Amino acid sequence: MPSSHWWRTAAIYEIYVRSFADGNGDGEGDLIGLRERLPYLRELGVDAIWLTPFYRSPMVDGGYDVADYRDVDPLFGTLADFDAMLAAAHALDIRVIVDIVPNHTSSQHAWFAEALAAGPGSLARDRYIFRPSSSPGEPPNDWESIFGGRAWTRTPDGEWYLHLFDPGQPDLNWDNADVRAEFESVLRFWLDRGVDGFRVDVAHGMVKAAGLPSVGHPQQIGLLGREPLPYFDQDGVHEIYRAWRKILDSYPGDRMAVAEAWASTPLRLARYVAPDELHQAFNFDFLAAPWSAAELRSTIDACVEAADSVGAPTTWVLSNHDKARHVTRFGSPEIARAAALLMLALPGAAYLYQGEELGLPEVLDLPDDARQDPVWHRSGGTDPGRDGCRVPLPWTAGEPAYGFSTTGRSWLPQPDWSSFAASAQQDVPSSFHSLYREALRLRRTFTGPLTWQESPADVLDFMRGGVRCVVNLSGAAVPLPLGSVVLASGDLPDGTLPPDTAVWLH
Structure with missing residues (x-):
């Protein structure tokens, strides 16, 4: 290979x-x-x-x-x-x-089970991001989960752990060796x-x-x-x-x-x-x-x-x-x-x-x-x-x-x-x-960098090596540039490129 x-x-x-x-x-x-x-x-x-x-x-x-x-x-x-x-x-x-x-890991990862059992200040907890409350009953900061809601969950001993996603996905502490x-x-x-x-x-x-x-x-x-x-x-x-x-x-x-x-x-x-x-x-x-x-x-x-x-x-x-x-x-x-x-x-x-x-x-x-x-x-x-x-x-x-x-x-x-x-x-x-x-x-046959060509408004037109890609994003048909059609995303009637259609030309 x-x-x-x-x-x-x-x-x-x-x-x-x-x-x-x-x-x-x-x-x-x-x-x-x-x-x-x-x-x-x-x-x-x-x-x-x-x-x-x-x-x-x-x-x-x-x-x-x-x-x-x-x-x-x-x-x-x-x-x-x-x-x-x-x-x-x-x-x-x-x-x-x-x-x-x-x-992050799963909350069922062996490390996280060890961290919960070990308690605040432990080496096991240092593999994750545990913090005390910022004020009584409040999470350490205002970070939000990507999945909605706050990014902190409180443990029975009063500390909070960070999960930028689901509570079942506690964030790891990458400062930990x-x-x-x-x-x-x-x-x-x-x-x-x-x-x-x-x-x-x-x-x-x-x-x-x-x-x-x-x-x-x-x-x-x-x-x-x-x-x-x-x-x-x-x-x-x-x-x-x-x-x-x-x-x-x-x-x-x-x-x-x-x-x-x-x-x-x-x-x-x-x-x-x-x-x-x-x-x-x-x-x-x-x-x-x-x-x-x-x-x-x-x-x-x-x-x-x-x-x-x-x-x-x-x-x-x-x-x-x-x-x-x-x-x-x-x-x-x-x-x-x-x-x-x-x-x-x-x-x-x-x-x-x-x-x-x-x-x-x-x-x-x-x-x-x-x-x-x-x-x-x-x-x-x-x-x-x-x-x-x-x-x-x-x-x-x-x-x-x-x-x-x-x-x-x-x-x-x-x-x-x-x-x-x-x-x-x-x-x-x-x-x-x-x-x-x-x-x-x-x-697989395309080579070289992209070179933009002159084109009508709302049309993308570029060359790559010997291949030209033209995409009509306008609301009306446009004339098809000269060249032999290699592949098209739709029909090409009367030598035109319809709206929302792309073509590859040699």
Whole structure:
């Protein structure tokens, strides 16, 4: 398997393991089911897969509450199942990236049980962030949980512990040497098994401002990625990643790490991908950009410039397991198809989320009693949470659970997805699946930087090597530039490019 900076241009497919494929019939996606579906991913044309957490966990937050970082949760299988899946992926020239969750553990982690039992001032508590009340009965500061409510929970002995997410996810204290040593050991454990890289969850977390100062502002999640926060994107995180990079570089095969990092500016985000830190950072500015030529061009330019300033590749993403699917966000399958061709024509790496190659929409009508996301529960049912983009995939029309499970069981209910099933789309030239498969095949031939071309208002037009990408975001058809059509997101009548349509030209 060639290893010359593969991650700089890779198409990486995110697998939400619980919802991808069920191999044992219990209605829960697992590593056996994933292994069985690897040929589908090879045929689709992805270079790597990223797996959401499959470690031992009480599943308070979809596995992002890890109780044991060195074992597989029985829900997903065993370490032997993981090893077999990894070997099968590598045999198909598919690299495997796994999630690592360093900002917090599960409250059922052995360390946290030890901390609660040991009491205030103990060495065990120093691995987490415990503090006394700021005043009688009040938490240490005004920090809020990303999932809603305050970020502190009081223990029976009167101290409070910090959890920037769910109370079942206590934050670790990265000033503690045990914590740093433990995660370096965890990295080596999975690298020794042969994984090709890590997606670093909440990579902007871990280090908190000295003294834990209050924010002085309610609705703090609204400041994420826009304003400085004392619990995110602190300068001290970069020391951690410099140590991790040395570990990654000590292994053969060009191992990598990608940051899930929110920062207040593209330049601050670029610090995570300095030459001696992580290899990539997710580009959430692109995901959040509206369907507007001016907004998208501004975002693309800012992100390419910031990444170029440190010699890193840009990454592009339209959907993931935390955001509503982009078919629904954009409100149109036609826009979603055009957006896919835009993203896959840009220089750098592209991250796809399972099911986007099928054009899956967000499931908006899940029954309340089926929802499991802590966002739903902590908001008192006012925020639907993220379950709508995590509904198990439809593989085969006409089969129980659309082939997700042989028994018809599915941990979240599926809507009528007969027309979306992979079996109904493969080898249908006009389908989402065919568009993605052909785009991923052609994308491998694209080289060089992006060069903008003169274009009408509300049209994006750029060259990459010998390929031209034109996207019409206006409300009217525009003339199609000269060139032979390589791929289009929709029909091209009478030599024009209709609204909300993208085309690749030679």
